[in-house]
Structures are given as structure tokens and as C-alpha cells.
Amino acid sequence: MMLTFYGDDSGSNYKTPFCVVAGYLGYATEWEHFADDWQERLARSPSIRYLKMSQAASRTQEFLDWDEQAVENKLVDLASIIASHELMGFGSFVPNKNYLRLAKGYLPETVDHPYWLCFNGALLGVLKAFGDNSLKIDFVMDRQGEGYERRARIQHAQWDDILASPYREMVGTLSFADEQEMLPLQAAEMLAWHIRDHADSRSIGKPTNRPAAKILWEK
Numbered sequence: 001m002m003l004t005f006y007g008d009d010s011g012s013n014y015k016t017p018f019c020v021v022a023g024y025l026g027y028a029t030e031w032e033h034f035a036d037d038w039q040e041r042l043a044r045s046p047s048i049r050y051l052k053m054s055q056a057a058s059r060t061q062e063f064l065d066w067d068e069q070a071v072e073n074k075l076v077d078l079a080s081i082i083a084s085h086e087l088m089g090f091g092s093f094v095p096n097k098n099y100l101r102l103a104k105g106y107l108p109e110t111v112d113h114p115y116w117l118c119f120n121g122a123l124l125g126v127l128k129a130f131g132d133n134s135l136k137i138d139f140v141m142d143r144q145g146e147g148y149e150r151r152a153r154i155q156h157a158q159w160d161d162i163l164a165s166p167y168r169e170m171v172g173t174l175s176f177a178d179e180q181e182m183l184p185l186q187a188a189e190m191l192a193w194h195i196r197d198h199a200d201s202r203s204i205g206k207p208t209n210r211p212a213a214k215i216l217w218e219k
Contacts, residue, residue: 001027001028001029001135002027002028002135002136002138003025003026003027003028003130003133003135003136003137003138003172004025004026004027004028004031004137004138004139004140004184005023005024005025005090005123005126005137005138005139005140006023006024006031006140006141006182006184006185006187006188007021007022007023007090007119007122007123007139007140007141007142007185007188007192008021008022008023008141008142008179008185008188008189008191008192009021009115009118009119009142009144009192010022010053010189010192010193010195010196011093011096011196011200012113012114012115012118014096014100016096016196016200017095017096017097017199017200017203017204018093018094018095018096018196018199018200018203019093019094019096019099019114019115019118019196020091020092020093020118020192020195020196020199021091021092021093021115021118021119021121021122021192022089022090022091022092022093022122022188022191022192022195023089023090023091023122023141023185023187023188023191023192024082024087024088024089024090024184024187024188024191025087025088025089025090025126025129025130025137026085026086026087026088026184027086030085030086030087031184033085034081034082034085034087034183034184034187035183035184037081037084037085038078038081038183038184038186038187039183041077041078041081042078044077046066046070046074048062048063048074049062049180050062050179050180050186051078051186051189051190052179052180052186052189053189053190053193053194054193056071056074056075057193059071072210072211072212075190075210075211075212076211076212076215078187078190078212079190079212079213079215079216080215081187082187082190082191082215082216083215083216083218087187088129089191089216090122090125090126090129091122091125091191091192091195092117092118092119092120092121092122092125093118093195093196093199094114094117094118094121095203096114099114099117103117110151111151111155115144115148116151116155119141119152119155120155123139124167126139127163127167127170127171128167130170131166131167131170132166133170134169135170136169136170136171136172137170137171137172138172138173138174138175139156139172139173139174139175140174140175140176140177140182140184140185141174141175141176141177141185142176142177142178142179142185142188142189143176143177143178143179144176149176152174152176153174156171156174159171190212190216191216194210194212194213194216197210197213198213
């Protein structure tokens, strides 16, 4: 039995009110079943090759020429696949404006970005939730570029010294993958995008009420 957390970020470019890292934790066998169901649902007409939330929101590339209702229907269909599997969602978010005002410049330059607070917050949340579990948890994140990935691996290597027992014994591997090829990362991106969208919209007093988000929240 193996546990794997797949995570992705949203809003890490400072262009939105919030930065988010979120994803899902599940057993390897559950992820195998999920991948089969997700691929089938991607291929169901109207089909897409992969899910990218920025494309869905802008109705470009995989969603080019789709009307708004068709996009929403596809997202609801995919969210229902997530809800049908035994997966546990985790997320961490930071207001970008507050980070720039209160924290920017007070951290080492290599990790002076809200992504790192969210990255560690989400991963530590997973470990805390399973603090009495003897299984190791592997972490798979969406690709961020060589610089970010190298810094993440350095932080991962330091967890043995930083984390107290039993958390340090639970830390497995950390790797990065392409979300177009690693289907669970598409579910992670869906969660991260909807958390950010919900937080962004509430921050300006215009909360969204997206059907796909309702399914994810119930999960």
C-alpha cells in the first residue's frame, strides 16, 4: 500500500489576489482506477485531450469554440470523477498583496515567493493529517522549471532534520511531472484553480457559485 499526493499551484504569478497550492492524496490502487476513469471522461464527447483550467476559463486551445455552458458541463463531469474516488483534498493559500506588503524581502532570495509558503503548507498539512500512519507518502508536483524544482528538492532533503517524529518517517519521495501526461495532476490543478477562484472572488465581494466547485467542496 502506497500513498501519493499530487499537487499543483494557481495564482503564483502575482496576477490574482491569492496564491494557492492544492491537490489530492490517495492510495496507488485508487489513483490507477482514477486515471482510467479520468481518461474515459476526457474522451467522452465533446472530448478534450487533457484538462487545463486556464484554457477552460478563457475557452481557448482544448476549449476553443466551446460555449460557456458546454465548458461548465465538462468541468462538472470531470469533478464528478474526483468525487467518485477515495481521495482526500488538501490546500494552502496566501494573499499575494499581503505577502508583498509584509513578507517580501524578509526571506532568503531563493524562496522569497508565496509559492513556497503554500508548497510547505499543503505538504505539511498532508503529513499532519496522517501523523499516526506508518506508511510513507510520496509527493508529485506539477513542473515549475529547474530553478523551482531544485529549491524544492533542497527543502525536501532538509525535512529529515526539521520535522519531528512521526512526520519525518512519513516523508517519501518528491518528484515533478507534466500535468498533461500525469492525469492526477489535472485533478490537482482543478482543485487549486477553484480554491483560488473562490478566494479571489470573495476578496472582491463577488463570490462565484460554480457547479464544479460545489462538487469539489462536497468531496
